[in-house]
Amino acid sequence: MATFQKQKKQFILSEVNPGEYSSWTSNKMYLHEENMASLARKLERKFNVDIEFRPQSIAAEIHYSGVFDVENIEEILDAISLASDLNYKKEGNHYLIRRNQ
Numbered sequence: 001m002a003t004f005q006k007q008k009k010q011f012i013l014s015e016v017n018p019g020e021y022s023s024w025t026s027n028k029m030y031l032h033e034e035n036m037a038s039l040a041r042k043l044e045r046k047f048n049v050d051i052e053f054r055p056q057s058i059a060a061e062i063h064y065s066g067v068f069d070v071e072n073i074e075e076i077l078d079a080i081s082l083a084s085d086l087n088y089k090k091e092g093n094h095y096l097i098r099r100n101q
Contacts, residue, residue: 052095064083
């Protein structure tokens with residue numbers, strides 16, 4: 001992968017897994033210690049939904065690594081709920097994610 005740095009006016013080359021950069025063609029999403037806020041933005045764009053966290057702090061506190069097949073948002077949220085002791089509630093195209101009480 002080549003990344004251009006404007007300040008230095010140079011390209012930086014790095015090795016990457018090309019499968020991750022073309023993963024959208026096979027409906028996969030790769031995560032590397034990604035926080036919930038970042039994952040939520042990806043899911044919002046992919047599925048045209050809104051995701052809210054209560055408390056908001058869990059968006060930055062909880063991180064994930066792994067690969068998801070992104071055909072169904074509820075399957076992803078179910079996996080996240082089991083792994084992190086969270087639950088979610090769906091109202092239309094809005095999802096509220098909370099800690100289990």
